[in-house]
Amino acid sequence: MATKTIRVDLLTRVEGEGALDLQISDGRVTSVQLNIFEPPRFFEALLRGRGYAETPDIVARICGICPIAYQMSAVHAIENAFGVTVDGQLRSLRRLIYCGEWIESHALHVVMLHAPDFLGFPDAIRMAGEHGDIVRSGLALKKAGNELMRVLGGREIHPVNVKPGGFYRAPSRAELAPVAENLARAHELAVGLVRWVAAFPFPQFERDYEFVALRHPHEYPFNEGRLVSNRDIDIDIADYETQFEERHVEHSTALHSVVKRRGAYLVGPLARYALNFDRLPASVQALARESGLGAVCRNPFQSIIVRALEIVYACEEALRLIAAYEPPDLAALPVAPRAGIGFGCTEAPRGICWHRYEFDAEGTIRTARIVPPTSQNQPSIEADLAAVATSLLDQPDEFIRHRCEQTIRNYDPCISCSAHFLKLSVHRT
Amino acid sequence: MTGTGGQAAAPRKVLVIGLGNPDRGDDAVGAIVAQDLGGRLPADVPVFARRGDMLSLIEDWAGFDALVCVDAAAPLGDPGRIHRIDLRASTLTKQISLTSSHGLGLVEVIELASALHLEPREIIVYAIEGASFDNGTALTPAVATAARVVADRVLADVGRLQYASMVDVSDA
Numbered sequence: 001m002a003t004k005t006i007r008v009d010l011l012t013r014v015e016g017e018g019a020l021d022l023q024i025s026d027g028r029v030t031s032v033q034l035n036i037f038e039p040p041r042f043f044e045a046l047l048r049g050r051g052y053a054e055t056p057d058i059v060a061r062i063c064g065i066c067p068i069a070y071q072m073s074a075v076h077a078i079e080n081a082f083g084v085t086v087d088g089q090l091r092s093l094r095r096l097i098y099c100g101e102w103i104e105s106h107a108l109h110v111v112m113l114h115a116p117d118f119l120g121f122p123d124a125i126r127m128a129g130e131h132g133d134i135v136r137s138g139l140a141l142k143k144a145g146n147e148l149m150r151v152l153g154g155r156e157i158h159p160v161n162v163k164p165g166g167f168y169r170a171p172s173r174a175e176l177a178p179v180a181e182n183l184a185r186a187h188e189l190a191v192g193l194v195r196w197v198a199a200f201p202f203p204q205f206e207r208d209y210e211f212v213a214l215r216h217p218h219e220y221p222f223n224e225g226r227l228v229s230n231r232d233i234d235i236d237i238a239d240y241e242t243q244f245e246e247r248h249v250e251h252s253t254a255l256h257s258v259v260k261r262r263g264a265y266l267v268g269p270l271a272r273y274a275l276n277f278d279r280l281p282a283s284v285q286a287l288a289r290e291s292g293l294g295a296v297c298r299n300p301f302q303s304i305i306v307r308a309l310e311i312v313y314a315c316e317e318a319l320r321l322i323a324a325y326e327p328p329d330l331a332a333l334p335v336a337p338r339a340g341i342g343f344g345c346t347e348a349p350r351g352i353c354w355h356r357y358e359f360d361a362e363g364t365i366r367t368a369r370i371v372p373p374t375s376q377n378q379p380s381i382e383a384d385l386a387a388v389a390t391s392l393l394d395q396p397d398e399f400i401r402h403r404c405e406q407t408i409r410n411y412d413p414c415i416s417c418s419a420h421f422l423k424l425s426v427h428r429t
Numbered sequence: 430m431t432g433t434g435g436q437a438a439a440p441r442k443v444l445v446i447g448l449g450n451p452d453r454g455d456d457a458v459g460a461i462v463a464q465d466l467g468g469r470l471p472a473d474v475p476v477f478a479r480r481g482d483m484l485s486l487i488e489d490w491a492g493f494d495a496l497v498c499v500d501a502a503a504p505l506g507d508p509g510r511i512h513r514i515d516l517r518a519s520t521l522t523k524q525i526s527l528t529s530s531h532g533l534g535l536v537e538v539i540e541l542a543s544a545l546h547l548e549p550r551e552i553i554v555y556a557i558e559g560a561s562f563d564n565g566t567a568l569t570p571a572v573a574t575a576a577r578v579v580a581d582r583v584l585a586d587v588g589r590l591q592y593a594s595m596v597d598v599s600d601a
Binding site (some may be wrong): 064106135139143156157338 | 481482484485487488513516537541544545546571
């Protein structure tokens with residue numbers, strides 16, 4: 001029996017530590033394992049016994065790239081448990097700070113981490129020699145997103161201004177004025193970025209994904225909505241555990257999430273876009289069509305276009321929110337703890353981030369459960385890899401290795417978050 | 430001095446940055462040197478302590494002529510050993526491995542800035558070999574001693590960098 005092994009021992013241009021092991025036997029892909037060896041971080045256990053008010057600052061530490069996702073899911077879960085509804089300008093400020101996170105996270109991935117794959121560069125540093133203007137645009141976009149997070153969150157990494165009920169301090173209109181000026185410029189850069197990535201050479205590859213995302217009656221989703229799929233799922237976020245489960249697999253320190261009845265599903269930009277295209281402004285829809293996309297995109301390599309479109313959307317939405325902003329009377333609504341269970345689910349840049357907390361009467365956490373986006377996408381990443389590798393069996397190992405790494409980067413995986421990521425090994429027999 | 434007919438040249442813009450996580454043992458050494466230099470540097474020389482997002486350094490040093498950067502280095506068997514790297518004469522990658530768990534590290538950010546012509550004209554990096562990078566631990570004694578030595582050497586570098594002319598620098 002002819003066996004071949006292709007291995008990537010340490011995946012680069014992803015957040016965290018992982019590897020890929022691919023087994024090819026008698027001309028078939030027999031095994032694909034995404035080995036996540038980022039150490040377990042035990043955040044759910046760490047949260048037990050801590051007060052509700054501490055939660056946003058603790059969970060922000062899960063990720064330096066997407067701390068807002070964890071903070072937003074946490075505060076919504078806390079408020080859900082304690083019967084508090086945040087609306088008006090405070091709700092708008094939450095959407096606004098989330099815009100900042102999408103802009104900085106997507107810009108980093110699209111320009112610095114993913115684009116080199118399509119243009120044959122080993123990294124953004126080498127790409128900068130030929131595409132300096134684009135790299136400068138990426139840095140400027142990231143800066144604009146960071147600025148939004150800094151003004152609203154106190155700092156861009158692990159922000160400290162988010163609390164249950166709202167914020168410790170609300171910004172003035174004057175503080176947001178220069179942010180809006182930068183966002184207007186960032187919007188122009190983002191439109192240019194969409195057109196640049198849309199012209200990349202994309203592999204002809206599609207899969208019939210089960211997309212899962214939030215869906216809101218009126219908005220492209222950030223913080224609220226029902227949990228829906230393109231199959232038959234349409235549930236309240238509190239019912240997540242009725243449809244989905246996490247399973248431990250030996251080759252990963254991150255749990256794998258599946259739809260109980262069907263298996264792998266996909267969260268993130270492709271899912272949000274497919275399930276919420278009608279919620280995008282006409283300007284972004286038109287830009288998507290100009291870029292060659294329909295209302296649904298099933299080619300994971302084209303996720304780079306969707307991410308760039310989401311940067312454009314986030315810039316537009318942020319500008320809209322700032323234009324309508326009036327400082328609220330209170331930076332935060334009063335929150336009184338009570339015994340209960342609360343659920344939060346928000347759209348992190350990489351997909352839904354689901355939280356469940358059980359509190360005692362004083363608001364102390366009895367149990368916590370956090371399901372990050374990358375762990376939900378792991379089975380889908382492995383299914384993509386098997387399909388991509390199957391189509392490339394006659395290619396040299398180095399070509400397979402590169403395409404597999406690119407396939408993983410389609411997901412912008414955040415391994416640190418999921419370890420709850422990459423070396424690639426291909427074994428041929 | 431440049432040949433400007435005897436007029437004193439304006440000091441060049443110099444920035445000092447200390448890198449590292451203050452809660453991870455010897456990784457804190459850059460931040461501690463930055464803290465030590467607070468109030469000791471000339472008023473027109475800012476000093477920043479930075480951690481996490483190294484890409485933001487490109488924003489930090491925009492408009493500066495020279496940069497002095499202090500960071501911890503991975504253990505090579507001699508904790509507290511001080512490596513001074515002048516990037517006009519050396520490259521960082523060949524010299525020493527600075528500590529970064531993931532993402533772009535200082536070396537990559539300087540390379541990226543160089544490719545985009547966004548780097549200060551002169552960069553000096555002090556890399557101090559660490560021994561322990563455990564969470565919540567203090568500097569090891571040898572690294573603490575090295576931190577004080579490096580702070581004094583950075584002061585001397587800043588004095589030279591502020592008043593070294595561009596001609597002097599390129600001829601150095």
